[in-house]
Amino acid sequence: MPYSAEISRTNPACILILIDQSKSMDESFAGQPDKLKSEGVADAVNRLIQNMVLKCAKIDGVRDYFHVGIIGYGGKLTTGLGGKLPDEVLVPISKLADKPLRVENRSRLVEDGAGGTIEQTIKFPVWYDPVATGRTLMHAAFEAAELIVSSFILSYPESYPPIILNITDGKPSDANPLPVATRLKQLASADGPVMIFNLLLSAEPKPPIYFIDDESLLLDTYSKLLFRMSTALPPKLLEAARADGFVVNPGARGVVFNADLVAVVRFLDIGTRVTTKMR
Amino acid sequence: MSFVLDIRVRTTPKAGNSESQNEDAAALGPKLRRVAIADGASEGWQSGPWARVLAAECVRTPPTPESFAEWVAAARAKAPKTEATSWYAEEKAALGSFATLLGVGFEDAKDGGIRWRAVAIGDSCLFHVRGEKLLAKFPVESLGDFSNRPKLVGSETTQPVPEPDWFAGRGELNDVFYLLTDALAEWYLRERGANARPDQELDRVTESSRPPAAFADWIKSLRDAKALKNDDCTVVRVELLPLQGLP
Numbered sequence: 001m002p003y004s005a006e007i008s009r010t011n012p013a014c015i016l017i018l019i020d021q022s023k024s025m026d027e028s029f030a031g032q033p034d035k036l037k038s039e040g041v042a043d044a045v046n047r048l049i050q051n052m053v054l055k056c057a058k059i060d061g062v063r064d065y066f067h068v069g070i071i072g073y074g075g076k077l078t079t080g081l082g083g084k085l086p087d088e089v090l091v092p093i094s095k096l097a098d099k100p101l102r103v104e105n106r107s108r109l110v111e112d113g114a115g116g117t118i119e120q121t122i123k124f125p126v127w128y129d130p131v132a133t134g135r136t137l138m139h140a141a142f143e144a145a146e147l148i149v150s151s152f153i154l155s156y157p158e159s160y161p162p163i164i165l166n167i168t169d170g171k172p173s174d175a176n177p178l179p180v181a182t183r184l185k186q187l188a189s190a191d192g193p194v195m196i197f198n199l200l201l202s203a204e205p206k207p208p209i210y211f212i213d214d215e216s217l218l219l220d221t222y223s224k225l226l227f228r229m230s231t232a233l234p235p236k237l238l239e240a241a242r243a244d245g246f247v248v249n250p251g252a253r254g255v256v257f258n259a260d261l262v263a264v265v266r267f268l269d270i271g272t273r274v275t276t277k278m279r
Numbered sequence: 280m281s282f283v284l285d286i287r288v289r290t291t292p293k294a295g296n297s298e299s300q301n302e303d304a305a306a307l308g309p310k311l312r313r314v315a316i317a318d319g320a321s322e323g324w325q326s327g328p329w330a331r332v333l334a335a336e337c338v339r340t341p342p343t344p345e346s347f348a349e350w351v352a353a354a355r356a357k358a359p360k361t362e363a364t365s366w367y368a369e370e371k372a373a374l375g376s377f378a379t380l381l382g383v384g385f386e387d388a389k390d391g392g393i394r395w396r397a398v399a400i401g402d403s404c405l406f407h408v409r410g411e412k413l414l415a416k417f418p419v420e421s422l423g424d425f426s427n428r429p430k431l432v433g434s435e436t437t438q439p440v441p442e443p444d445w446f447a448g449r450g451e452l453n454d455v456f457y458l459l460t461d462a463l464a465e466w467y468l469r470e471r472g473a474n475a476r477p478d479q480e481l482d483r484v485t486e487s488s489r490p491p492a493a494f495a496d497w498i499k500s501l502r503d504a505k506a507l508k509n510d511d512c513t514v515v516r517v518e519l520l521p522l523q524g525l526p
Binding site for chain 2: 008058059060097123125
């Protein structure tokens with residue numbers, strides 16, 4: 001059965017995040033005027049990496065269950081997390097654990113147990129800072145991803161299939177990424193094909209649309225393109241999405257439209273939910 | 280006292296892990312006539328040491344239905360502590376460690392027979408066998424009951440105390456009890472379902488004349504044959520023997 005490989009230090013999982021860094025990412029989320037899209041995405045990605053480190057941390061060290069990479073695409077391709085283009089983009093999670101760019105103190109409101117809230121200071125490690133400049137080289141980003149993911153599969157042919165998460169707020173300005181996405185989805189480890197999940201940030205304050213299974217519900221060509229680029233959620237991820245309260249049908253794609261900040265967090269959470277045991 | 284326990288224990292870590300990374304624990308109290316196993320969850324910060332605390336406490340001072348919450352609180356007071364040296368150590372240590380627990384104790388009944396009582400949280404399993412007959416299985420009834428999310432006892436006081444399962448029965452001399460962590464328990468039930476005799480296999484690999492490495496070899500052969508999932512594996516085999524019958 002696909003997507004059942006055990007994740008271990010000898011067979012880690014690959015998570016590659018593609019982030020739109022075009023100029024428009026410096027605009028606010030629709031309906032959330034106090035939060036820039038670039039900052040909201042950076043917060044969500046940092047939070048994701050933090051959770052992944054915590055998942056892998058044991059008293060005797062951080063186990064390299066995940067190799068994680070970021071490719072930013074704006075006016076040019078960049079890489080985050082200390083990785084290097086073209087072929088050293090992925091970084092073992094233990095290296096990230098020990099070397100965030102900085103650890104910030106942030107405050108959050110928690111219930112005080114008496115009906116009110118109190119402010120609590122939490123540590124917030126930062127690996128990725130927001131960037132927003134230039135155009136939207138999404139096609140180039142997927143081409144870079146193809147190289148990274150195919151060499152990962154060569155190194156770890158038995159691994160849990162690589163996961164690519166693409167977060168964008170606009171149309172590609174270089175070329176149509178569908179052909180390269182289609183090629184990527186044909187790449188496979190022994191455990192199954194590469195997964196591509198896409199998220200489109202909202203342009204208008206409309207409720208997010210999660211994991212639809214029917215392309216005809218989409219009105220514009222660009223949304224249809226993202227739908228076609230996205231992998232259908234494997235059965236266990238479908239179950240996980242259902243357990244989290246999403247209404248999903250068989251064939252639901254890993255794609256989110258009209259995403260607000262909460263939707264970005266939920267997308268990253270479901271998209272990286274590995275459904276096998278880690279050892 | 281009319282009977283004694285003949286106890287044998289074997290354990291081996293997941294393939295790819297070292298002995299020190301085995302997060303299963305077993306505690307044996309031959310004089311108290313109690314044994315316990317605990318299976319540390321791999322997501323926890325130091326689930327192996329926490330599993331050892333739970334198993335040891337369960338043998339030393341077994342919990343009762345009336346005082347289970349207090350019993351957990353006392354065990355948590357003995358949970359291993361950590362000096363945080365990094366942001367993630369601080370946060371993960373605060374999230375705590377987790378383990379299943381299965382304990383069983385034997386005593387003389389007033390009518391001259393043998394009584395046993397067991398407590399369980401999660402999917403570590405007890406099987407009571409007489410001759411070829413499987414008399415009792417606890418707490419898991421069938422293969423479908425195994426999941427990736429068993430009930431667990433957390434090490435932190437902020438975590439809720441799970442509801443344990445309780446069981447009691449009567450034993451006879453020469454009855455055998457197997458305490459198995461989940462991977463082996465799943466194998467055991469599947470073999471039983473196929474009318475095989477997993478007890479004989481377990482008896483053979485836990486014979487005191489065989490070195491512990493023989494158990495690891497046997498587990499490896501089951502994993503290679505895809506008959507066993509890759510997990511820490513522990514078996515405690517208890518046989519009720521007449522007082523003068525201990526080998």
